[in-house]
Amino acid sequence: MSYKEELLTEETIDIKKYIGKIIANWYWFVLFVFITLSIAYVKNRYANPVFAVSTTILLREDNKNSYYDDEMIQSLQLFKQGANLKNQIAILKSFELNKKVLSELDFGVSYYGVGTIRDHELYKPANLMVDYDTTFSQRYGIPVYVTILSTSEYKLSYKIFDKNSDRKMLFGEIFEDANFKFRILIRDIEKFSIPDNDRIFFTINDPFQLAASHAASLGVNMYDEEGSILTLSIKNHVPAKAVDYLNKLTEVYIRNSLEEKNSIAKSTIDFIDNELRDISDSLEVTENRLQDFRIENKIIDLDKKGQALYEKYQHYETKLAQLNLETKYFTYLRDYLDGRKDQDIIVPTSVGISDNLLVNTIMKINELNSERLALKIQTVKSNPQLELVSEQISELKRVLKDNVNNLLETNSITREEIEEQISFLDKEIMKLPFNERKMIRIKRKFDLNDQIYTYLLEKRAEAGITQASNMPDAIVLDKAMARRSAKISPKTKMNYMIALAVGLIIPFLIIIVRDFFNNKILSRKDIESNTKAPILGTIGHNDKEKDLVVVDNPRLSISESFRAVKTNLQYMLFDDNKKVIAITSSISGEGKTFCALNLAAVISMTHKKTLLIGLDLRKPKLHNNFKVSNDIGMTTYLIDKCNIEDIIFETSVEGLYFTPSGPIPPNPGQLLETKALSKFIEYARANFDYVIVDTPPVAMVSDAILFSKFSDLNIFVIRQNYSQKESLELLNDLNKNDKIPDFNVLVNDVSVQGYYGKRYGYGYGYGYGYGYGYGYGENYYDDKPVKKSLINRFKPRFK
Numbered sequence: 001m002s003y004k005e006e007l008l009t010e011e012t013i014d015i016k017k018y019i020g021k022i023i024a025n026w027y028w029f030v031l032f033v034f035i036t037l038s039i040a041y042v043k044n045r046y047a048n049p050v051f052a053v054s055t056t057i058l059l060r061e062d063n064k065n066s067y068y069d070d071e072m073i074q075s076l077q078l079f080k081q082g083a084n085l086k087n088q089i090a091i092l093k094s095f096e097l098n099k100k101v102l103s104e105l106d107f108g109v110s111y112y113g114v115g116t117i118r119d120h121e122l123y124k125p126a127n128l129m130v131d132y133d134t135t136f137s138q139r140y141g142i143p144v145y146v147t148i149l150s151t152s153e154y155k156l157s158y159k160i161f162d163k164n165s166d167r168k169m170l171f172g173e174i175f176e177d178a179n180f181k182f183r184i185l186i187r188d189i190e191k192f193s194i195p196d197n198d199r200i201f202f203t204i205n206d207p208f209q210l211a212a213s214h215a216a217s218l219g220v221n222m223y224d225e226e227g228s229i230l231t232l233s234i235k236n237h238v239p240a241k242a243v244d245y246l247n248k249l250t251e252v253y254i255r256n257s258l259e260e261k262n263s264i265a266k267s268t269i270d271f272i273d274n275e276l277r278d279i280s281d282s283l284e285v286t287e288n289r290l291q292d293f294r295i296e297n298k299i300i301d302l303d304k305k306g307q308a309l310y311e312k313y314q315h316y317e318t319k320l321a322q323l324n325l326e327t328k329y330f331t332y333l334r335d336y337l338d339g340r341k342d343q344d345i346i347v348p349t350s351v352g353i354s355d356n357l358l359v360n361t362i363m364k365i366n367e368l369n370s371e372r373l374a375l376k377i378q379t380v381k382s383n384p385q386l387e388l389v390s391e392q393i394s395e396l397k398r399v400l401k402d403n404v405n406n407l408l409e410t411n412s413i414t415r416e417e418i419e420e421q422i423s424f425l426d427k428e429i430m431k432l433p434f435n436e437r438k439m440i441r442i443k444r445k446f447d448l449n450d451q452i453y454t455y456l457l458e459k460r461a462e463a464g465i466t467q468a469s470n471m472p473d474a475i476v477l478d479k480a481m482a483r484r485s486a487k488i489s490p491k492t493k494m495n496y497m498i499a500l501a502v503g504l505i506i507p508f509l510i511i512i513v514r515d516f517f518n519n520k521i522l523s524r525k526d527i528e529s530n531t532k533a534p535i536l537g538t539i540g541h542n543d544k545e546k547d548l549v550v551v552d553n554p555r556l557s558i559s560e561s562f563r564a565v566k567t568n569l570q571y572m573l574f575d576d577n578k579k580v581i582a583i584t585s586s587i588s589g590e591g592k593t594f595c596a597l598n599l600a601a602v603i604s605m606t607h608k609k610t611l612l613i614g615l616d617l618r619k620p621k622l623h624n625n626f627k628v629s630n631d632i633g634m635t636t637y638l639i640d641k642c643n644i645e646d647i648i649f650e651t652s653v654e655g656l657y658f659t660p661s662g663p664i665p666p667n668p669g670q671l672l673e674t675k676a677l678s679k680f681i682e683y684a685r686a687n688f689d690y691v692i693v694d695t696p697p698v699a700m701v702s703d704a705i706l707f708s709k710f711s712d713l714n715i716f717v718i719r720q721n722y723s724q725k726e727s728l729e730l731l732n733d734l735n736k737n738d739k740i741p742d743f744n745v746l747v748n749d750v751s752v753q754g755y756y757g758k759r760y761g762y763g764y765g766y767g768y769g770y771g772y773g774y775g776y777g778e779n780y781y782d783d784k785p786v787k788k789s790l791i792n793r794f795k796p797r798f799k
Helices: 003-024 026-046 071-075 085-092 095-103 207-217 239-261 263-297 304-338 356-377 384-429 434-469 492-517 524-528 557-572 592-604 634-638 675-687 703-707 726-735 752-756 790-798
Strands: 050-059 109-113 120-122 129-132 144-148 153-160 163-170 174-176 181-185 200-204 219-222 229-236 474-478 486-489 535-540 580-585 610-614 656-659 690-694 713-719 743-750
Touching: 003 026, 026 492, 050 239, 085 219, 085 229, 085 239, 095 207, 095 239, 109 129, 129 200, 207 229, 229 239, 239 263, 239 474, 263 304, 263 434, 304 384, 304 434, 356 384, 524 535, 524 743, 535 557, 557 592, 580 592, 580 675, 580 703, 592 610, 592 656, 592 690, 592 713, 592 743, 610 675, 634 675, 675 690, 713 726, 726 743
Parallel strands: 535 743, 580 690, 580 713, 610 656, 610 690, 713 743
Antiparallel strands: 050 229, 050 474, 050 486, 109 120, 109 200, 129 181, 144 153, 144 200, 153 163, 174 181, 219 229
């Protein structure tokens, strides 16, 4: 067989081994699957369900007005063409927006139904509605229990710091104490009912925490990376509550964006209205004066010369009035810049100023102000983008301030020139008749005020049209609806699948880990792979109360296994002079005394005179099996307190003699080195066919090694699933000693299926023999299965 084939064979054996262990430990799989499926059932049955609700909005990419292309109207547009999606996502998730949304919803109080295992949230219950005083310092998050007694009365109770408060109240009656101030009303009298033994409790929510939690739990995702559609989603135990929140959020968001977009138009209208109020008073006064003058002096109009001078005068007065209006606007800009305000600036086209540098600078500042506002809404404390935008705004304001100062200086020079022209015309008018001069002055003021008034009315109308024609930057594509909600938790099928997988994986891992860390000898392979010592045989498990099974129960399979070991011994002790067999183990509890007792008995049953010696001087037990006193024995002989014949006792088993250990001495090791022991062994060789010696464990004391020089055959007892693999290293070290006979392995307490991997029955040390399990030889032995209860059958498996 090649090396590759050997590896493949070993892997196949390992796989078969684990498959066998899985089959043998099926009860662990059943138990864990039952436990995990039970946990999954409890979770699915009693966990509060969580639903996901979503809505979609479209952000407009082109925000131009469709009906008016006037320069002033286009300059009033707040936002850049195409919404900044990241900024809009930040606005939607902002604390301030969510706080405003929740202030318009009935989310200040949360209602819950008291259940046997879990409490479930109620949304707008028909039986009650809590109206609390927002100006009072309420205790947030404290459960207040309500038990409805009748259509007019209820019982109220709550507990704070181990202090209970109980009171009967009437619906509509105000409850007030140090912690609360509210009244409870019936929300819907038509749907009102008195529940049977049901209680409701409510908590008043902290508005700041409520806004923060909703902002944090709101999910805003791009529907498509290349598009401008946003999907808004939120999870909640009550779908209707989530629906109301999302629909109100989109409503407030669209309303806010429209209000912000109309803010410049509103500021422009307010500015023009202030000017109109001043002009309208002057216009009314001059109109009355002109009318009164014409009536009193019976003058309808001016002559040609007076009309020519009036038209020139009116031309310069109109220019001067426009300059005054522009000066007022420039003064407003200077005050704005000196005041370091962040609100949007009134566009210059609203007062007839068409300076391109001024218009472009102001529009750019307005755009950056909007962008900075969106960046400020984000929760990041230090944002490099925000700092960059702020620096751009500061630089543009510096440029704007220089431009305004230059424009004010230019206006001042132009005003002086116009005033000089008006002074010249005043001198020419003085040459006219008195009545004409006076009418020119009155008519001049009236026409000037009328023109300014008409101009301002026109600009106000344009601003009003802009405000009325503004469209929101977002529209709702799909409103949130409860029937479109999706249950996301608990996921019933997935929980059962996970539970089943975990229930199968855990015991499998336990088997692997237990096998990895298990250092006990479990199978024949563990022995053969760690030592070259021959295996003398295997002994099955003794489930009888007495240890001498070969005598009391000769037809048991375990008795047959001892007979098989005796047969194997004949091939190893072929010389008649080889009679002494020493039996030991690594530690106590491996069954060396049990094996020595039954091996001696089974040999004596073949008409061989056999002596069983108890040489475990430190922990003697053999005398208990024969009901012989341990007052005298090997120790008393070795200290010369008795003769050999005094310590050899005949037993009830024909041909079997027994020498007890005797009283426990203080120096067992020294006694085994005396000449008396050698003399005793010589006597035993001369008078017995076989001598079986039960010696102490070799890993604990050296007594067995000291005696091994007298033995012809050494047996090293290993107990399946008890002895450690390190004991085989000790066995190898002992076999390296050329001065003592090699040790042979006897495997005790064998579970055949676990030892061989297959149920072959009891072999003669090699895994084959009687009772193969194939239908014949079934009743050869008297082994009968012991009937056990279900609990007793499973109890050993969980040890």
